[in-house]
Amino acid sequence: MTPVAIITGASSGIGAATARRLASEGFHVIAAARRADRLTDLVKEITAAGGTATAVPCDITSDESVANLAATVRDLSDPVTLLVNNAGGARGMDPVERGSVADWRWMYEVNVLGTLRVTQALLPELEASGTGTVIVLSSTAGLIAYEGGGGYVAAKHGQTALAETLRLELCGRPVRVVEIDPGLVKTEEFGLVRFGGDAEKAGAAYRGVPNPLVAEDVADCIAWCATRPHHVNVDRLVVRPLAQAAQHKVHRIG
Template identity: 55%
Template structure:
């Protein structure tokens, strides 16, 4: 019997992470589902015949334990854990929200990649981060979130140069607006009305399954093919879809 390839997905309790875990399991991967909410990833792991590990990416010990649980060879790392908190202008922004976003989105992503690099190198694996078009352009009320996603993009750009002679591919997916399980709801502290308003007037926003399909596509590319950046926009803007691909 052929041993299954291993994929690790952080932030797998909901949204893009959960959908990505399902998409990779459908491709035959042994998926390690990681998130702070253990009950949710345990349920998911049972559904997809994967493994559940409780992990807060802002906790170094949690991240090290996740890497140990995943094993010495990891074929795919989906560094998805992140969040958006608050939408106030710079003049009135809650800087604690900004610190929280940088801690999760930037430091948490860097810590996760650090912990998994040896296992990824051993498997000739691929790192996939879930960025955002907010890491390319800014918008009113989004300075903190946009700043954190710009930082993730810079992190991946530097990492791509630093690993040029290593058998590890480095890819970022930068979606446009995605209608996800909880993303907007968490951003507005559980205010369902404010969360719903985010999508008003948006024609056919992306879904979490759209991004999961992109994750699975990248994971299955031949080793000699690399996608540096994939920008995924809503269907109404499909003509603006871009893939930066190198071989």
């Protein structure tokens, strides 16, 4: 039987890279995201490389959409052993005193409540497999605050708290909970979403940084955690590029 891995936010960036990597590790990948056309292309790519995958359009902010994802998974004959809560995002860099309530609400909805919805919906299948793993892709922003990041920091702290609490509550049951916290990762969309499509602002965070992390680096971390023997639980993995010693300490050149 082929183990099944569900990945949210699989249409681009870390999610797409994780789908490719887990397929190469022998998982049947359920690629979930809002953009069905991108998912279709991803599944074709994985299949052409010898892997197996299924595209399931899903909006993690919608109860109905998440219920449809869970129903699709329940129809599978293979065991569901892995959930990667990757979908998330940031909007804006305003200080708290001028922060947009709408942006803060969106970030909490996507990062925290989206993770909650999907985890609740799929936990029965993960537990039934006897070797379930929930991976929560949070951020170093979930561990320390920084100026201009209030809404995103608050959401990621919430996501981190969710992961820690879930691990306590599942103690004694056959489901691991892994939190992965990347630092500076250069992907094609994260900054563009954060700055409303402004490519200049989106690129500023990476300017002069030698070898920032890329999506494949984080996918490698996800795959490593997911493929440890099931009695090994990597509670938290913090990963940054060599150039980033801490949230505020980044080496830049040029």
